[in-house]
Amino acid sequence: MYRYVINRLLFLIPSVLGVIFILFLVMSMTPGDPARILLGDAASQEQIAELNHQLGYDLPFLEKYGRYVYQVVVHQDFGVSYFTKQSVFEEIWPRYIVTVKLAFIGVVLSSLIGIPFGIYTAVRQYSLWDTIPSLIAFFIAAIPSFVLGMLLLYLFSLKLNWFPSYGIESFTSYIMPALAVSIPPAAINLRFTKSSMLESIRQDYVRTARAKGASESTVIWKHALKNALLPVVTNVGMSLGNLICGAVVAEKLFSIPGIGSLIVDRITYKDEPVIIAGTILISVCFTVVMLLVDLIYAYIDPRIRAKYARVKG
């Protein structure tokens, strides 16, 4: 088991190297250059070439890649932003925390809303308690998340004036972005939990448990739910990717200083150090979460635990 975790963590190294490589590759295909954007149209060709040289932008693709990796690994330095001239790490870290917070709230909230409703709708299949939440979830799954965010903004900030419509000054300003981020994945969680639960309720072991006279709550909670939760856990982990997408949208919509919106803004400026460092942080976070999901999986399911144990021995 430990060996497995260590292996997975070690895989982070090639993974991050690969991410940097892909990003440099995509960036090298991009037209335009940072110096042109920084100096404006009035600048002469020589000035632009000189600034690009200073920034290290004009290096060949592979050399740039090599230097960047060297700089990060040996000096633990993410470089300096082309655009603001500030240390990239200092610039992105606080924003990274904001986004991670938002995504974390999103994971928790969407699970807390989606999973219980999913269980309930499955247990009460075909009743009104199934139809109404399922229908709502069905429509939410078909609405773009930014429209949902816009509606929230309109209703709670502009009409009712309950929550601030931008920034993250206080606790209350987190409420709306958190809702905007977690409602769409909550709908997906509901649908997913419901179908997983329905499948598990029809299994033989549930019938056996009923036949042996176990109470309805024991059957649902101990026999059906335990097995139904496995795919749900994976789904929650996988939804992190969507949550980051949702976070970018929410950051834009509610003007929150997060890392997603920063990267979106800097892509137009070709601010390579910020884009690459930001993406590395996000993908490391993503990989670690996926590892956690696998570990939780093994914790819940003894069959998987047994498999790891055998590999180890």
Place this chain on the structure above:
Amino acid sequence: MRELRGDLMENAISQTDSATADKIVFKKQSQAKEVWRMYKKNKGAMIGLVLFSFILVMLAGANFIVPYSAATKGVFSQINQAPSAAHIFGTDSYGRDVFARVLYGGRTSLLVAILATMSSCVIGSTLGAISGYFGGKVDGIIMRSLDIFMSIPDILFTMAVVFALGANFQNLLIALTLAYFTNYVRLVRSQVLTLSEQDYVEAAKAGGSGSTRIILSHILPNAMGVIIVNTTLNVAKIILYESTLSFLGLGMPPPAPEWGLMLAEAREFMRAAPHLLFFPTMAIVVAASSINLIGDGLRDALDPQLKS
């Protein structure tokens, strides 16, 4: 399998005395027919199919309903008008007819979604089939590269690609394909892994069939159900994703009518002209939910055990 058995029986019958064969009424039901029979029973799925056909007819016949110029050329004196008899969905901030924009925008949105789904399906399934069937080193290389690829969040990657190549129809297609093909690799690989252990694959191998033939004519047809269901649901996902990209300013370039772009433009006029937000949203909701209904219906019809 049912089909195979049917063929065998038919052969058997044709080999026996033709007189007896005439008496036996052999009813061969193809799998497609069987699926359709199951599908028809599902009310929601039928509603989805009718709605989606309606959308397709409307989009295909858009030229007969409103001229394209109504979607692109605005009339300055008619800005942000509420729905009326002349403009049933109202007009937008440039005085363009929203109804026309919804119709022509739908063409772009749906076309991008369907084409992107198809190309990601073809690329992803091919890689998945190769990875699952050959296993070993090939599998290791493909899956590890995929892991790296997938650790970059879709949205960031798509944005970088769209920005690198420039925002237009073709590049949007490339970016969406790159974002979605990974799902198919995993899906098809897991299907191939289980199907490769089936007896009929073993039989085909023993019969001397080559790898390509086994994958194409023995494994993939049996994985088709899962692939079709996923493809259908993916179209709806891409419609939503595409609109999000437009909202972030990375979709189709502005003058073009496109649903996400219309919503992004409507944002400024949320109070003054809520109809600008309402109609494109409804278009997306109806399109995406009808596709979802079809997908759910297909899943139930193809695999009755999973019926939910």
